[in-house]
Amino acid sequence: MEFNESFILGCSAIGAGLAVIAGIGPGVGQGIAAGHAAAAVGRNPGAKSAITSTMLLGQAVAETTGLYGLLIAILLLFVKPLLW
Amino acid sequence: MEHGILLSASSDIDVMVHGVFKYSFFGHEVWITTTHVCLMIVMIILISFSIVAGSVMRKGTEVPGGFQNVVELIVEKLDGMVDMTIGKNAAKYYNYIGTVFIFILFSNISGLLGLRPPTADYGVTFPLGVLTFILIHYNQFKYQKPKDIWKDMCSPLPPWLPVWLPINVISEIAVPISLSLRLFANILSGTIMMTLVYGLLGWIAAIWPAALHVYFDLFSGAIQTYVFCMLTMTYINNAIGETE
Numbered sequence: 001m002e003f004n005e006s007f008i009l010g011c012s013a014i015g016a017g018l019a020v021i022a023g024i025g026p027g028v029g030q031g032i033a034a035g036h037a038a039a040a041v042g043r044n045p046g047a048k049s050a051i052t053s054t055m056l057l058g059q060a061v062a063e064t065t066g067l068y069g070l071l072i073a074i075l076l077l078f079v080k081p082l083l084w
Numbered sequence: 085m086e087h088g089i090l091l092s093a094s095s096d097i098d099v100m101v102h103g104v105f106k107y108s109f110f111g112h113e114v115w116i117t118t119t120h121v122c123l124m125i126v127m128i129i130l131i132s133f134s135i136v137a138g139s140v141m142r143k144g145t146e147v148p149g150g151f152q153n154v155v156e157l158i159v160e161k162l163d164g165m166v167d168m169t170i171g172k173n174a175a176k177y178y179n180y181i182g183t184v185f186i187f188i189l190f191s192n193i194s195g196l197l198g199l200r201p202p203t204a205d206y207g208v209t210f211p212l213g214v215l216t217f218i219l220i221h222y223n224q225f226k227y228q229k230p231k232d233i234w235k236d237m238c239s240p241l242p243p244w245l246p247v248w249l250p251i252n253v254i255s256e257i258a259v260p261i262s263l264s265l266r267l268f269a270n271i272l273s274g275t276i277m278m279t280l281v282y283g284l285l286g287w288i289a290a291i292w293p294a295a296l297h298v299y300f301d302l303f304s305g306a307i308q309t310y311v312f313c314m315l316t317m318t319y320i321n322n323a324i325g326e327t328e
Contacts, residue, residue: 053310060311064262067269074272078100 008082016076022069029062099272099279101205119205126190126202162186169317173324177317180219184212185313192271192305195278196297201305204272206264213264216316220259223323232325263315270308274300 037055041048075081103115137155144152162182167174191203202208224233231243237253238246277300282289 056307057311057314060266060307061315063270064266067266067273070273071265071269074276 005083009080012076012080012082016073019069019072019076023066026063026066030059033058033062099200099276101200117205118200119202119208122194122199123191123202123208125197125199126187126194130186130190158186165313166317169314170321170324177320181313181317184215184316185309188212188267188309188312189306192309193301195275195301195305201271201275201301203267204275206268209264209268210260212267212312213260216263216319217260219316220319220323223320224325227324259319263312267308267312270304274304 033055037051040051044051101117101119103117104121106113106115108114137151140151141155148156159182162185163174163178165185166177166181170177188203191201191208193201195201228236235243237249239248239252241248278293278296281293281296
């Protein structure tokens, strides 16, 4: 069966949209990290700077899975591997 | 690009890497791209800064003033960061971590100068990840006994039953890939967002995108630089192990 270019590009766009659903996970994870960091600062305000840097480190690591989804979306949209 | 996703935009919207000129290298076609040019500019800035800083420090005074103060502050902060994470063996890694930190930071914020950030090219971030990988395993073989490394690789099960070995090997290989992809994807997404804002909004995007630049270039770039160096140091520290 022969598919034309527009059909493949449209399906790539749908796939890109589905791929960035991966952003849900990091959102939840970063929210949990920020919430616990806020609670920790409330309990021990003296350790605020250490808690903040730990929180940012953890959030940036948690962000990775979402970025993988974003990367797939970017590849589908700009590199168009399905047209090769 | 007539089928591109940016249909409504003006045609000069572009986030891709471009070839500047090509030459033949042992029969292969090799391109000098915009990434090389931007890397060159970043390196020229950093090298001239280091030459100036070196000449200032050579005739440094006991009570620092002006520029000497700034250089001392930078070195002190970077060394303090390495000290905090690696601990006893920190002195060996001052140079590497400091260099990588300053290089990645300048590459990330070079979007402010109108360059395409070099770290938004996977060819730049992947070698950085591979360097981390080499450092990890060099330190592992230097500081740990082969028996302990084998035990570590079979870790949840006893050493005579290496069922988990392939999975652990894959997780070791995933370290440089995830490190480099994290940096790459963050900076690339920032670059794409800024390009979309400038390209789609045209003259409406006059002054207020400066706020977006602060987030995407400065904040995100600084955080990712910190994370890259922090993770590199943490992995090295794990590889050195608990041998006191």
